Amino acid sequence: MSAPAPSKLAYVPFVSVANMMRLINRTGLSKMLTGIAAYIEEDFRRWELFDKAPRVASHSDVGVIELMPTSDGQVYGFKYVNGHPKNTAEGLQTVTAFGLLANVQTGYPVLLSEMTLLTALRTAATSALVAKYLAPEGADTMALIGNGAQSEFQATAFRAICGITKLRLYDIDPAATQKVLRNLSDQGFELTACSSAQEAIEGAQIITTCTADKQYATILTDNMVGAGVHINAIGGDCPGKTELHKDILSRADVFVEYPPQTRIEGEIQQMPADFPVTEMWEVITGKAKGRRDARQITLFDGVGFATEDFSALRYLRDQLESTGLYDALDMIADPDDPRDLFGMVRRAGIEGA
Amino acid sequence: MSAPAPSKLAYVPFVSVANMMRLINRTGLSKMLTGIAAYIEEDFRRWELFDKAPRVASHSDVGVIELMPTSDGQVYGFKYVNGHPKNTAEGLQTVTAFGLLANVQTGYPVLLSEMTLLTALRTAATSALVAKYLAPEGADTMALIGNGAQSEFQATAFRAICGITKLRLYDIDPAATQKVLRNLSDQGFELTACSSAQEAIEGAQIITTCTADKQYATILTDNMVGAGVHINAIGGDCPGKTELHKDILSRADVFVEYPPQTRIEGEIQQMPADFPVTEMWEVITGKAKGRRDARQITLFDGVGFATEDFSALRYLRDQLESTGLYDALDMIADPDDPRDLFGMVRRAGIEGA
The missing domain is CATH 3.30.1780.10 (ornithine cyclodeaminase, domain 1)
Known part of the structure; x- marks a missing residue:
């Protein structure tokens, strides 16, 4: 035929x-x-x-x-x-x-x-690009909380773009952490499996949260987060799904992709509609300031944009x-x-x- | 590999x-x-x-x-x-x-x-389905104004679903009409090429307009349209694109797919926002009346719906x-x-x- x-x-x-x-x-x-x-x-x-x-x-x-x-x-x-x-x-x-x-x-x-x-790659690339502008200078350690499908891509992007070489891993399911340890064992990272989120963030200048449950979860509470860190919060990405206690949001400077979408889907869905945020395009073009000082907590409320x-x-x-x-x-x-x-x-x- | x-x-x-x-x-x-x-x-x-x-x-x-x-x-x-x-x-x-x-x-x-x-087929199938509910009884003649890519599909659907056997064809480009004559020559229609829209609608119980220019065109004016016909207007389907003079809309009973979309895209974009229309799903389910009598002008303002x-x-x-x-x-x-x-x-x- x-x-x-x-x-x-x-x-x-x-x-x-x-x-x-x-x-x-x-x-x-x-x-x-x-x-x-x-x-x-x-x-x-x-x-x-x-x-x-x-x-x-x-x-x-x-x-x-x-x-x-x-x-x-x-x-x-x-x-x-x-x-x-x-x-x-x-x-x-x-x-x-x-x-x-x-x-x-x-x-x-x-x-x-x-x-x-490709979405897994672009999500990781976006996170690391944002951290290049916001993370504290000389950051070499990242806590990776939530060890699902996105985690190895995040790790690899942060090594390639931000110089991260030490990973502190935590997941409520230890099998997920074992999977990341296996996958990254030959990738030149110093890897530490942790038994709690609290333990994972010890000594980390960057904290990445990428858990997947659709619920208002509280992966991090305010008392856990020290001065100067950059939080890369990418798991809260739809209505009804957040990862951070709102006290952290109040204490941090929050950076977003596109506010009308992030206010619906991101961590800031917990906050009032006029909660102040900075748009990443303004930071990248120099219209707005990114990290101001070494004690500031920066928070990327990443939801993924078109x-x-x-x-x-x-x-x-x-x-x-x-x-x-x-x-x-x-x-x-x-x-x-x-x-x-x-x-x-x-x-x-x-x-x- | x-x-x-x-x-x-x-x-x-x-x-x-x-x-x-x-x-x-x-x-x-x-x-x-x-x-x-x-x-x-x-x-x-x-x-x-x-x-x-x-x-x-x-x-x-x-x-x-x-x-x-x-x-x-x-x-x-x-x-x-x-x-x-x-x-x-x-x-x-x-x-x-x-x-x-x-x-x-x-x-x-x-x-x-x-x-x-598949869109060409579903557009023709929708038009003929709608006409099954709205066209005058015993209709056997359709004027087909605009002889582009959609026209043979319309003709075939109206024959299969509504019993149309006579087609009166008109296009501003005679080559388009010749193409339809060629394509349908062995399909059992009685075909008449016409030199104006006015000539095409003579004796037609159904008038299909499917022209493609993006402009406020006036394919039909009010004085051309006699009592009792069904107009299948499918060419006006985006903002700034209509085919009929608005006096026809005022005189006809207008049937639509989904009013919020048709008011933006259809012939009724020329009319006030509260211009009365009947939704086809109501006609099909028996909630609303379709054709009431033999003198009524019915008009399907088809734009294509999801x-x-x-x-x-x-x-x-x-x-x-x-x-x-x-x-x-x-x-x-x-x-x-x-x-x-x-x-x-x-x-x-x-x-x-």
Whole structure:
């Protein structure tokens, strides 16, 4: 059965999970995280160009499915992502995702990609990029509280971008910590498994919280947090899901991606609507101050924003030509005569397609 | 290079353009339009179950890119669709689209499909379904004004669902009309090419307008439209794009899919915000009256709604098993241990993936 070959425009480059894994392994995770962070930083610098909106969420009793669109005027992108905390217990991913870039001038898609892995990378790259601006000077130790799917990516990004070499690990499930110890044993970290969050944060200049339960949890209380630390709080990322006691928020300077979204989804959903925050794009462009002094507690209330996915997809698209790590997906009908869809279908039938 | 095989859940059934054309040709266009119309009708009957929202649009100076999500509580669906009227002049499609269904319980995608063709089918199926409820009894003649990509699908749907056998064709570009004459010459219609819209509507009980220019055009003026006709106005479907003089709207009873979206995009964008309309789901469920008498002018101000795409995707999914017309797309990362994305990537590298 031979169909008439569609034109080149009919094909959308598609990066499968297998090709994403090849890309990560061939590029090297550290180098890829650093590369994605550079694209994210570049897009934060041109923040004002972007169409921005909180995600479009469809909630159910067990999870959420979201669409996260944005555009810089030339390129349009969106990500599909779900969040189902109960999935883990069923042997499924909590978060799966895929994303797309399209040409604003024509509306034609130009890239479709798996984004379960790419989201893990962009989340870690964003955290480490933010910490580059906010963490205390000379930080070499990070507490990693919550040792799920995101933790090794966070560790690797913080080593590559912020010079973190010592990790203090804690999870309510010791098997999760064992998994991180195994995965990172040959990665040149000094690794310490801890039996409590309190123990994990001892001596850490950076505290990363990335737990996954959908509930108002209190991973850190105010008395645990000493002066001068940077807190990278990325587990609280949807309504009803937070990790930090609100007294910490009151004591820290809070930095966010896009306030309208973070006020709905982030740690600051616990605070009044006018709770003061600083936008990261302002810090990165120099419009606002990041860390002021060595005693200040900085807190990144990270929820993940559409522009970061857009940046990661831009990075990915720029790797396609040199790596060839994609398939051509026959996703766009492209008849010779654009007014003749019907004729295209009929001819395909006659030609035995 | 052999990668470890992903689990079954990692694969999303994907219907390419080639497979969609095979499905249409093997099923037969009339049968497929009738089948899709039945799914659309079924979903209109359970209208109140659906999460409904106007589309999420990203406008540029040359077009629009939209996401159209919806959910019935069990299944989530969305469509990506662009509208770029200037594309035709560049040899591109005005509208390209693809869509997805996902399982609300897990958030995992269960179907990805091209929707440029499927949108053409669902648009025609919706128009004909609506006309089944609104057109005057015994209608056998339809004026088809605007002979672009949608016209043959409209003609075929109206024959299959409403018994239309006579078509009166008009387009400002005679080449478009010639294309329809060619495509439908062996389809059992009585075809008449007309030299004006006025001529086309003579003797027609149903008037379909599906022109594509993004402007406030006036395809029909009030004096042209006689008593008793059904107008199927589907070309006015975005802000700034209408086809009918507003005097016609005042004289007709106007039926719509989802008023909040139609007031933005449809013919009634010309009318006050409280202009009375009837929702089609109410007509279909018997809550509201459709055609009252033989002299009434009924007007379907169709813009295309997310539930119709959802219905079309549900129809498509139900054909997959029996036809096998899909590919398995490696789009979802599915590690053995859902907390171990990092380990999955590393193992793929070691195993030479």
